[in-house]
Each structure stands twice: as structure tokens, then as C-alpha cells.
Amino acid sequence: MDEIDVTPANVAPVIEGVDEQPETAREVVFEIRDGAVRYGSNLAVADVNFDVGAREITAIIGPSGCGKSTFLRCLNRMNDFIPGAKVEGRITYHGENLYDPKVDAAEVRRRVGMVFQKPNPFPKSIFDNVAYGPRINRFKGDLHDLVEQALTRAALWDEVKDKLKKSAYALSGGQQQRLCIARTLAVQPDVVLMDEPCSALDPIATSRIEDLMVELKRDFTIVIVTHNMQQAARVSDMTAFFTTDVGEDASRVGRLVEFDRTHTIFTSPSDQRTEGYITGRFG
């Protein structure tokens, strides 16, 4: 399972001519420069530099504990809730400094939604789960339409349309995760962050969610953390590979090793550590 099949069929297709496109043609959503996060005095991630392009799927891969989740949570200011967590460097969202004191973090999170590792619906009905976001954001319009739309986009509508009033906990794990995706889509975000969204799911549920991601890419920018390299290879356009640097004083700091087009990362990585990781030699 660790050997990765890198035949072109298994890797996101190369779009003719993209390589030759000038950088400026790519619409950038997040620009990360010298991104770093500390927990208290502990440096967890450092030296992160890359851009997230609009309507692309960006995968973040790397061994456990290298700070993938920590970094992902910088992008919607989720780290604000962890006492002692401090984000350094410069992260911009559509050109605006995400950590400017004038920025409303709740508004950021409405635009940059997040799907978590474990499906975690609210203890409410299926309908109320999806309607939660629109309601708290004072959505004016047809809530039923919006909920149906979100569930349809999350490829769940047909399975739940007859039991919208039932508890969300009555759904299977894979359905719950798609419900969480629908819940995120219902607030009409611009970006969806996903932190190992399939790691608690079986292969069939996983492949449904992967199909869904590719589907959603048309309208949304997606950043996904995964430790499943086949998944990164299958769905993403760009891949960021992180690893853990162990310092002389045994300090462990996650760093970005390489960021490139997924095809390049999986066929001709420029860093030996990337190659070692994707061929299963370490990690």
C-alpha cells in the first residue's frame, strides 16, 4: 500500500499548457509568506511559503505531527481558540492581511469553511444542521431551497430528502461527513478547508467524498490535509509537502519542504525528502 502508483492515470491530469502559463494568470486566494505557528514558546510550524490558487485543490501532505492541521487552521483563524497559539509571518486572503486587527475573524470563518477529521454534526435534525449556518448568519431567503441546494451539492440530498427532520446522528459516518460538507456549503463560502476528511471513513465513502471534492472545485477553492498520498495524487492540483525537522536540541519543527503541481511532486520531486516520503521510504 505504501508504493504509489504514479502512472498518469492515477495522478491528476496534466492540463495542456498550464506549465507555460505566467504566474500572474493564477488567481491567488491565500498568499503565505514565512508562515509560522507557535504553541506558547514551542515553534510548531515554520518557513511556510506558498500560494493557494482559486478553484484549485491544494493538498497538504506529510508525516503525522508535522503541523499540517496547525497550519490549515491558520487559514480560517481557527487557532484563535487555542490559548497560547500564535501565528507569525504574513498570510493574506485575497490580498488582505488575515491577521490584521481590523479583520473580523467570524466573517473570515464564514468565507473560509472547514470540514473536520471526525464527522461532527450538531445534535440537531438533518435540516437544522444544514440550516444552522444560514440562520446564524441571518440568511434572508428561502431556507428550504438553500438547504436542498447544499445537500444536493454534497451528494446527500437523495439519501436524506425523506428524513430531514430525523436526527443527524442516525446517519452513517460517510453520510455524516457529507452532511458536514453540506453544512459548510450552506453558508456559501469561498474556500473549504478539509482536515483529513476521509480518515474516519471506509473506502466507498472516501471515494464518494473524493468525487465530491472534484465536483466542488468548479466553484470553490479547496485545501485538504491528507496523509493518504493516493488521495492527494487523485484529487489535488497542487501539493505541499511538509516534514518534521528535528533540531540538535531535539526540538521538532514542521517545515514546508516542497510545493509544486501535484503531478510534479509525484513524478519528479525536486527534494529527496519528498521522494523518500512518497515512495514510502520514511514517514
Add this chain to the structure above:
Amino acid sequence: MSMTMTPPAPAPTPARPSIRRSSAGPWRSAKSAIASTLIVGSLVVAIVPLVLIVGYVIVRGIDSISWAFLTDDIPILSRSEGPGMGPAVVGTLLITGAATVMAVPLGVLGGIYLNEYSARTALGRVVRFLAEVMTGVPSIVMGLFIYSIWVLRFGVSGFAGALALGCLMLPVVIRTTEEMLKLVAPELRESAYALGGRKAGTILRVVLPAAAPGIVSGALLAVARAAGETAPLLFTILTVNATNTNLFHGPNTTLSVQIFRNAQQVFPGPQQRAWGAALTLIAIVFIFTLLSRGLSAVFSRKHRV
């Protein structure tokens, strides 16, 4: 692969450890038997007194129970025989109810404050410590406290008793609420925040409903305990023989106080009334327990599987 190869000599089967119970050795089954006996034994020890108490109260009190007993005034001449405990039933409901109305909302708000707004602040620690200390204050001391700050100024009333009971309930409700909120999965809050939620709305719409069944149970224990309190009522509500529905004026009485007063008498009439009052009190607490359990079950069934 060549088929002419001689098959390798079968390896001697290693002795596979038996999966039979007896192979675990006699000492292990003995240990298991001892542990089971101890567990069942302690269950019996815990349940027997409970069954005995409830059973005995029913046996001794059931004869007193009648409509007249539940509604008639308490006989002026305390040694006389026959019903009534009406004023005490009304007083118990009114005073415990008023205490609940004051203490439960305040306690839930306090618990929310402690867990959500001041978990790591110095003020939060002080409040939590005081609530803990308050839980340990003897109920009669709470009665004296209300006596000195309230009764001396405004006179006895059902409300003074409710204040004392409320003060007893408050720290319990605060602590349970805090503990129950702590148990709510952090992922639930995070996903509410990830949808653009703000703090107050998230607490109100997600955290509190998730913690509600536990908070209801905790509040219920506090109410049941308050309904049976006697000491703090002795000098805050005194006693009456006729129903006093005015919570804010004049002395009042409760079943617990009537049990205390009647049981002190040597005559059979008041003795009988004390048993009847005890049974009534147990029944009231039991009914309220069932009601709120049912409510919280309905509540959680709506939200869980």
C-alpha cells in the same frame, strides 16, 4: 514451481494454548468469583436501606393519605387525630418552586460564566472556589445567614425560606452546569465557529442544548434535596396551620417542617400525620423526578438517534 518436489516434512505442531476456561487456572476463576460477589454484595448493601426506608414509610404512611389529608388545614390542637397537611403541601410546592426559579437560572448562568467566559481567569478561579466552599456550608448555617440578612429586617415569610433553599441549590447548579459544559465535545464548538458563529450564539444554540440533559439531572438533584431541607426553614418561615399562599408575607410551612414538628410529639395523631407527610414528600419528589426525566428524554430523543 515444480510439482515433483518432495513436500517439506510437516513441522511438529506447536502446543497451542487452550482457549478453555479451566486452563486459566483455578485462582483466576476464584478471583472473578470473589469480585462478582463483592460487587453484587455492595449493590445489595446500597439498595437494601433504600428499599427499607421507602417501604417502611409507605407501610406507616399509606393509611393517612386521603384527599382530605392533602388539602385540609393542619389541626390547631396538635395532639388531635385526623388529617390535614394541605398548608404544608402548598408551602412545599411554593417555597421549593420559588427557590428553583431563583437558583436554577442563576446557577446555569453562573456555570456558563465559569466555563465559557472565565475558565482561566483569576476571577473565575475565585468564583469556582467560593461555589465549592458554599456547597459545604451546613444548611442550618444557610438558614441563619438568611435569618440575619433578611428575616431580621423583613420578617418571616415563605420567600425567606425560598432564599435559604435557593442559596443551598445555587452552588450545586453552578458546579453541575460547569461540569456538563466541560463535557461538550470541543469539535461541536469548533464546527459552530467554523460556520462563522460568534461566542454567545454558539453557547446558546449548540453548547447548551448538548449539555441540557446533564444540567437537568443536576438541577433536579438540587431541587429534590431542597424539597427535603428542614433546618434552614425552621427560623425563616416558622409554621402555620392554615394555608398561606402569599409567599411574601407571613409565616408558612412545608412537609419537611411538619414531619419534624409532628414526629416530636408523643401522641398517635401527630405521629400518624408525620408518616403521612413523609410519604407525601417522597411522592412529590418522585413525581417531579419522573417528570423532568421524561422531559429531558423527549428533549434528547429529538436530537439523538
